Amino acid sequence: MIAVELGASRVDEAIRVVRALGAHRYLAGRLHLIHAFAFAAMPRQPNDLLAGPKTWANGLLSDGLVDPASRDECLWRRGSDAELAAVLEAFWAPGAPSRAAREALRLLLARHGLTAADHAPFDESVEFDIHPLLIDAGWELLPLSRLDPTRHAGAIGAFSDPLAFASAAFEEATAIPSPIHLFELPALGPNELLRGADDDGALVQPLVVWAQGNDTYLDYIVRGIRRAAKL
Numbered sequence: 318m319i320a321v322e323l324g325a326s327r328v329d330e331a332i333r334v335v336r337a338l339g340a341h342r343y344l345a346g347r348l349h350l351i352h353a354f355a356f357a358a359m360p361r362q363p364n365d366l367l368a369g370p371k372t373w374a375n376g377l378l379s380d381g382l383v384d385p386a387s388r389d390e391c392l393w394r395r396g397s398d399a400e401l402a403a404v405l406e407a408f409w410a411p412g413a414p415s416r417a418a419r420e421a422l423r424l425l426l427a428r429h430g431l432t433a434a435d436h437a438p439f440d441e442s443v444e445f446d447i448h449p450l451l452i453d454a455g456w457e458l459l460p461l462s463r464l465d466p467t468r469h470a471g472a473i474g475a476f477s478d479p480l481a482f483a484s485a486a487f488e489e490a491t492a493i494p495s496p497i498h499l500f501e502l503p504a505l506g507p508n509e510l511l512r513g514a515d516d517d518g519a520l521v522q523p524l525v526v527w528a529q530g531n532d533t534y535l536d537y538i539v540r541g542i543r544r545a546a547k548l
Contacts (some may be wrong), residue, residue: 318501318527321539324548327525328409328514332402334524337545338456338500339398343538344470349401349454350393353377353385355510359407359420360414366403370394372420378425386429388448409514419511426507433507438521439521447506455501461486461534477539485531498530 325331350399356374359367373394383391396404407418410531426432426449436443461482464473478483489496503509503525514520528535
């Protein structure tokens, strides 16, 4: 996978990127796993998009059937694009609500014998050591062979000529294993949610999205995401 910097250096920009990643016509699906700690740390609000996930998280953490400090898969819940954006905003946006969410997360971690590691946020060299992994989010793109000549004319036209696209689609279709085109957020653990942004709304480092797939195809979609996110 390659790291793609989308130009988002502030929280509002990062949230727009996350929304744009899930709102284009080349999307095949998404898988966002969000830990119970992340949901449980946020206070309830009127007409709350996350009311259901919070109820689930509080019930799971209190029923005694799962060790909250473990790596049990039951501790993660599949989230929508809107829920993912709301969770990130709840921890990173400037203001008292996010400070309260971060303090609640610190208390939850301490209650279960867990602490944020001392590495810098977004350090990809320790990605596989993050515990607990609080957010694991990614989007899969349509394979080239499933692009519609009318609906997806933009990406098809990004190739140098029709033969180049046909060749890339054939290569993909005959490859074993079949390649997958996707975007993933960095692995987000306690450090990233607690220290990923400062009180002025600046990320500690620009948001990087990890990408895999055909370079021409990915580049076209990245340019569209930047436009949609107003970057």
